[in-house]
Amino acid sequence: MRLTKIQLQHYRNYEQIELATDSQVNLFVGRNAQGKTNLLEAIFVLALTKSHRTSKDKELIGWQASEARIRGEVEKRYGPLTLDLSLSTQGKKAKINGLEQRKLSEFIGSLNVVMFAPEDLEIVKGTPGIRRRFLDMEIGQVQPGYLHALGQYSKVLMQRNNYLKTAAPGNANQAMMDVWNMQLAEYGVKIVKKRQNFLEKLQKWAQHIHAGITAGGEELTIVYRPSFESDPTEDETILFEQFMIKLTQVKDQELRRGMTLVGPHRDDMAFFINGKEAAVYGSQGQQRTTALSLKLAEIELIHEEIGEYPLLLLDDVLSELDQHRQTQLIETFQSKVQTFITTTGLESVNISKLHDSRVYQVKDGHVEQ
Numbered sequence: 001m002r003l004t005k006i007q008l009q010h011y012r013n014y015e016q017i018e019l020a021t022d023s024q025v026n027l028f029v030g031r032n033a034q035g036k037t038n039l040l041e042a043i044f045v046l047a048l049t050k051s052h053r054t055s056k057d058k059e060l061i062g063w064q065a066s067e068a069r070i071r072g073e074v075e076k077r078y079g080p081l082t083l084d085l086s087l088s089t090q091g092k093k094a095k096i097n098g099l100e101q102r103k104l105s106e107f108i109g110s111l112n113v114v115m116f117a118p119e120d121l122e123i124v125k126g127t128p129g130i131r132r133r134f135l136d137m138e139i140g141q142v143q144p145g146y147l148h149a150l151g152q153y154s155k156v157l158m159q160r161n162n163y164l165k166t167a168a169p170g171n172a173n174q175a176m177m178d179v180w181n182m183q184l185a186e187y188g189v190k191i192v193k194k195r196q197n198f199l200e201k202l203q204k205w206a207q208h209i210h211a212g213i214t215a216g217g218e219e220l221t222i223v224y225r226p227s228f229e230s231d232p233t234e235d236e237t238i239l240f241e242q243f244m245i246k247l248t249q250v251k252d253q254e255l256r257r258g259m260t261l262v263g264p265h266r267d268d269m270a271f272f273i274n275g276k277e278a279a280v281y282g283s284q285g286q287q288r289t290t291a292l293s294l295k296l297a298e299i300e301l302i303h304e305e306i307g308e309y310p311l312l313l314l315d316d317v318l319s320e321l322d323q324h325r326q327t328q329l330i331e332t333f334q335s336k337v338q339t340f341i342t343t344t345g346l347e348s349v350n351i352s353k354l355h356d357s358r359v360y361q362v363k364d365g366h367v368e369q
């Protein structure tokens with residue numbers, strides 16, 4: 001797919017811009033704090049209705065405005081799409097070809113993106129919450145049912161946690177707990193199953209790509225670490241039972257601590273290089289290669305799932321990669337993936353290798369071609 005035009009209104013430091021972006025490689029060049037990342041972020045938000053760097057939508061709206069708007073013209077395999085997303089303190093509204101979507105989950109997936117930014121190193125070495133966010137964002141893009149299950153799960157989890165906070169240990173209302181447990185397990189299992197399935201496919205691609213980047217020197221393995229014993233080969237009914245058993249086992253502990261201790265909100269995953277955990281033993285370079293392999297794998301996985309390639313958004317990462325890894329990246333996007341790159345200087349980009357590219361200068365919320 002290809003984003004051929006983007007329009008922003010009151011988005012961060014952009015008052016109003018309209019950009020033709022129909023080249024294969026679009027390079028945004030400018031000094032620090034001019035609005036380069038804001039542009040990539042806007043494309044990301046149009047795809048996922050959420051920012052990659054903040055969970056507060058208010059931050060995306062221009063300081064002098066009450067509503068931000070993003071419009072994108074997208075060319076897909078089966079035809080063109082106009083996507084509109086508006087963000088205000090009242091909430092978000094999304095339209096596809098002028099038609100308002102009842103649920104944001106019906107809008108997500110119209111445009112697919114993979115963002116690679118310096119902070120992605122945190123997926124390898126950061127907290128479990130960062131890895132869960134990665135999983136949720138990525139699976140949500142390709143599997144619409146996932147976000148629905150996640151929303152329902154979060155609702156039950158919140159109610160259950162509120163109850164656990166106030167209930168006296170030894171005097172909990174078992175009938176109420178049973179209802180929540182059933183609902184928690186019902187949605188939780190759907191999430192776990194989809195995550196396992198996603199990681200299995202992601203690992204296949206990531207392993208292959210990682211071996212390519214390291215010339216076969218390193219084998220990358222991704223391991224899912226669910227908070228309850230669950231065999232990925234088992235079906236949902238068995239997983240449901242395993243989840244329920246675990247909830248019974250931790251009941252007293254949960255009442256004491258006032259929170260839900262089992263479920264996908266506590267799951268994690270880990271990356272291993274030649275059998276050693278990358279977060280613990282990996283060098284900075286190995287962790288960076290792992291993050292890159294993961295992102296390139298996502299591109300292939302999205303293609304596998306939906307039949308076309310997503311956009312690739314590279315935020316200030318080219319200068320951090322050595323020549324070999326840069327070449328690997330450029331080869332990927334040059335041939336099949338429309339790419340948006342931000343950089344403070346073109347000297348870090350081997351521009352002679354790029355066909356069909358366009359350079360934009362970004363300065364204080366204005367873009368010139």
Ligand SMILES: Nc1ncnc2c1ncn2[C@@H]1O[C@H](COP(=O)(O)OP(=O)(O)OP(=O)(O)O)[C@@H](O)[C@H]1O
Pocket residue numbers: 011012013014030031032033034035036037038039058059060061062063064316342344
């Ligand atoms: N809601 C907002 N309204 C107006 N301006 C904003 C808003 N949020 C951020 N900005 C401004 O956007 C600018 C930062 O833009 P951005 O993060 O895109 O920088 P950048 O060009 O990518 O720089 P760097 O290379 O340092 O990452 C800052 O000047 C900041 O004040």
